[in-house]
Amino acid sequence: MAARTDQLAPLDLIGFDTDFLLGLYRRMVQAREFEEQLYYLFLSRPMPGTMHQATGQEAVAVGVTSALRPDDYVTSTHRGHAHCVAKGVELNPMMAEMFAKRTGSCKGMGGSMHLCDFSRGMLGAFGIVGAGIPIAAGAALSALVRGSGQVAVSFFGDGATNEGVFHEALNMASLWKLPVIFVCENNQYALSMTVSESSAVPDIAKRGAAYAIPGVQVDGNNVIEVLKAAQAAVERARAGAGPTLLECITYRIRGHARFEASHYRDPAEVEQWKQLDPITRLGDALLADGRVQPDALEQVRNEVKADLEAAIAFAESSPDVEPDEYLQYIFDEEPAHA
């Protein structure tokens, strides 16, 4: 799929203050840099497991989560690093988890496809495509029952919308006006399958009509547009008006996983989408607006790089998991706390 022309439009920063925007910029750079570092780690040494990069898709994670409260919930996917970073999971334990260390977010038990941090409302990446969708709806139901005012966000790919649980969860969420936002990261591919090869209605947002859920399609490489759409959806959800299906048009710049070569797509297509890099676009807009000087952005990037070096050092120096440690994580035998 070619980039849409509106994805060439400049970002409209009016109404946002510069520190906030720099915060978005930083989060996106963190997500990007986390995965870039991982990429080289996987190249240069035997790393456990695998990983899926969201390079080029960072605006979706950061735009959406920036509309959330810290106690709101998120479920994520196999391509979940950016969601975690954006939801505020710390880099050190995230990186340690990639090294399967005891200091990892999941104590080395989960790995890349199962990153989570309940203290940040990050309920988990799921390695089963689509599995997080009803779980997020359940978290929303819980918020409704408890009257907590929280909302839940489920991130999922274009391919995931063909799973039955997508259908079942959207239907119940709409029936019961659950405070949940369904965010489809339409990155044009599900492994080798283009959206139009795998979905009879390639505009995923249109599928909302089957559930009386408003479907909103946005430029997913425009963090401001994503943020605004997410804010509207969150407001709707918290007001008790029910779910929104938010389709963010973006692109997976890297291969599906690790070193997957993507022979099924045209390199020119990738190059075209690289021109729409969401980080560059926000940076350019900040510069064009005269909000910051180039060195301010560079400083952010350098700080993030340093943070990631520190995270890698933390991970490397952390103790390995002992073979038997898993035993304590199978069951929760604490008495039910009332």
Add this chain to the structure above:
Amino acid sequence: MAARTDQLAPLDLIGFDTDFLLGLYRRMVQAREFEEQLYYLFLSRPMPGTMHQATGQEAVAVGVTSALRPDDYVTSTHRGHAHCVAKGVELNPMMAEMFAKRTGSCKGMGGSMHLCDFSRGMLGAFGIVGAGIPIAAGAALSALVRGSGQVAVSFFGDGATNEGVFHEALNMASLWKLPVIFVCENNQYALSMTVSESSAVPDIAKRGAAYAIPGVQVDGNNVIEVLKAAQAAVERARAGAGPTLLECITYRIRGHARFEASHYRDPAEVEQWKQLDPITRLGDALLADGRVQPDALEQVRNEVKADLEAAIAFAESSPDVEPDEYLQYIFDEEPAHA
């Protein structure tokens, strides 16, 4: 849900010959009478298993299957007697199956919820709600691959449209333009749940839009309207233009199963729908058109009654299943026939 006003419109018989229409009438009466007899059998003696009546819904089964070739495929549901009768399954083995006799359609192994007759293209009732939907799509795929020109019909209830397999099967059928017709018998209830309680979009036909499948809503108690819509859908399917979602608005006159009392609905609603009885409506139209005299209809009804008495006698006099007979039906150990 109240009956729609168009359901009060008279049937338009123009263009159909009287014998054909009497054939429709007979099939509907057969389906009705089969279940009425069963009802009394269940009241009067210990019958094995359970049964779900489609009283009042016969026009859907008969209208749709009348648009089919004998070698076309059908999948059905827990409420499947009418589909079987309509697809030409003989009454004797059907009745014997209800008695769990060796002469039953399924040799006494299946029962009411698993009636099938492969020689008539009836691939099975399924006791798992929704399960037949992808199976019908697979039969359609098979027809496509074999170039046989066959189509497949999946009958399912309104409640079944909330199962994930509905979504998955419709998507694939549309993507691949499979020759399949998805027929939703919207009888207003899924056990105790009204359509609007269980489906966020109570007009099931509208759900076709999520798969670029044309959704057609018809008066399901008007056998002529059902037939015409089915003919159009079958034509479309055979022409390679893909699936249709055909929603037939009807009503379940009896309880969900056997003696279920339906305390969750207003008896007045049932009475209102009884006025729209599809058999009476076709009969009345035949009379109003002057096509037949009342005695002709009565003769059909009497013949069917006699057929059913014979079927019951056949079933009663058939040998019981021997305890060990099931052993031969677990696996097919014939060598694969090329």
Add this chain to the structure above:
Amino acid sequence: MREMSMMAAIREAIVQEMQADPRVILLGEDVGKFGGAFHVTHGLLEEFGARRVWDTPISEAGFMGLGLGAALTGLRPIVELQYADFIFCAMDQVVNEAAKIRLMSGGQASVPLVIRAPQGATGRGAQHSQSVEAYFMHTPGMKVVLPSNPYDAKGLLTAAMRDNNPVLFLEHKMLYGSASPGGGKAVSDPTIGRFGMDVPEASYMIPLGKGAVVRNGKHATVVATGVMVHRALAAAEQLAAEGIEIEVIDPRTLAPLDADLILSSVQKTHRAVVVTEDARRAGVGAELMAVIAGEGFDDLDAPVIRVCADDAPIPFAPAAQDRVIPNLNDILAAVRRVTSDE
């Protein structure tokens, strides 16, 4: 004596827990307005309201996922399946998510989720007759409970609702003692006895993982589950007349399994028969045999015999169904064989 059907005992456990703990909610098909396919939840919607009792669409995977999501975020849901056979529609959410998320999260997640499902062969054909316990006994991270009587059912369900892990709670349709308002007739059979019908009113717990000796004996140990406990007890009566005293053990929970109880009985009797309703191959019977023949090998004077369902989809015809499912005679024959060289 406060006599109660198992249906009523289960309902009472739920009502008491819902009264005591506002975090307990129900999700399932027809559980509210209709009162549940087997009447277990009747009146609960009226008592607790629509925020506690959720009538779901027919979307097993979806509402299982909703239940899990709610369990992860402060509620304690009970998800009801209309028949246990339908759990396969929700299998991914149970096996891949609910059972694994605690370990995958390094212990962050707790999953106080109870899945209730009626099961067992009662004449409705292959898709409404299965006994599904082995699939979940084989799923690490799950607990599996299979009560045989009202007293145990109430105590075990209360324990399950207070457990912080996914618990599959299987209810045999023949033990309910109630008709299905969904149009079914109450099914039962003459071997079903009245034990455990005296149910205390106040809430109580039976710990998950503790079996019970339901009859003492010395010539052979019969480990039976669910409805088979009743058949084993009926067998015990007949065998006693022949001078064979069997010890009948009801494990009550299959995961965790009270292996110690079983093994110490075998230590005494030196012979064992295991009786379960699920399919034989790689089923609960296999596991029970493996435990006894593995850890109890030196105590055994004869091979353990398993009496399980034949490896076939359950046929509709009653005579065939009854051949597939273990009956009283099967148990009698097995015990006589296992004790024959005494």
Add this chain to the structure above:
Amino acid sequence: MREMSMMAAIREAIVQEMQADPRVILLGEDVGKFGGAFHVTHGLLEEFGARRVWDTPISEAGFMGLGLGAALTGLRPIVELQYADFIFCAMDQVVNEAAKIRLMSGGQASVPLVIRAPQGATGRGAQHSQSVEAYFMHTPGMKVVLPSNPYDAKGLLTAAMRDNNPVLFLEHKMLYGSASPGGGKAVSDPTIGRFGMDVPEASYMIPLGKGAVVRNGKHATVVATGVMVHRALAAAEQLAAEGIEIEVIDPRTLAPLDADLILSSVQKTHRAVVVTEDARRAGVGAELMAVIAGEGFDDLDAPVIRVCADDAPIPFAPAAQDRVIPNLNDILAAVRRVTSDE
């Protein structure tokens, strides 16, 4: 010597059958254009075209149902799952429909459906690591195949494709001998030997239900499946140096199971260890033990020992995963124990 990886052997079996029988079609995620997540189906779309090789959306239940519908109506589909773990998404179609429809239809339906799925623990965390054979061994109506080497894989798959029943064909990722173009690295381990790599070019069948003695011995029988066959053979080498000669049996198919082969070996050795990668409780190991300790009781001089995965979701950390999954030392220890009182 025509050396071949298991990936290539499986591919060759499929190609030959697709050439010979136009009814054979493929359905699965990324099986066409991409060539399969583990490269097994590469080039098939080009060779056989889009009417034979169907690239599906991510809809496991849906395309399993499509495969079943096609199997009922004249085709012989092979449905590929990208990882065996995802079969739980399609569980209802497999367990409730595919496995039961023949019996439910009174023998009208034939179900020539092969389900292929890569499985086993290879460092990817709990949702991409399971060994699912026991769930289906416990499902009446299913056949279950688990090859340990390229030669068997080709012959068994050919037999599976010519079978008229639903066959689950499980392929251990560590045995493929190929990297995943989906971005995975080829995983292997030093215990994986080279046996069975000599694969005839012409099509051949190994009957489902016939196991193989892969090493003769007299002191103990080790029944091992899949990758564990290799570990058992590695153990055999080490044990031989200690003077312990084990007989290694690979059942190859778990349903039907070649119990006779196993029992006659135990008759000779009087001792048995069973080694499987799936979870212990109610798993394949339990069934193997039940068969041996039940029917072979009188031949046994020591309790059967089972070496299976621990009952835990598979942890991500390699050290923990390796503790959960049976390794060479676990097998050595079990054999030494079972033969210790010789």
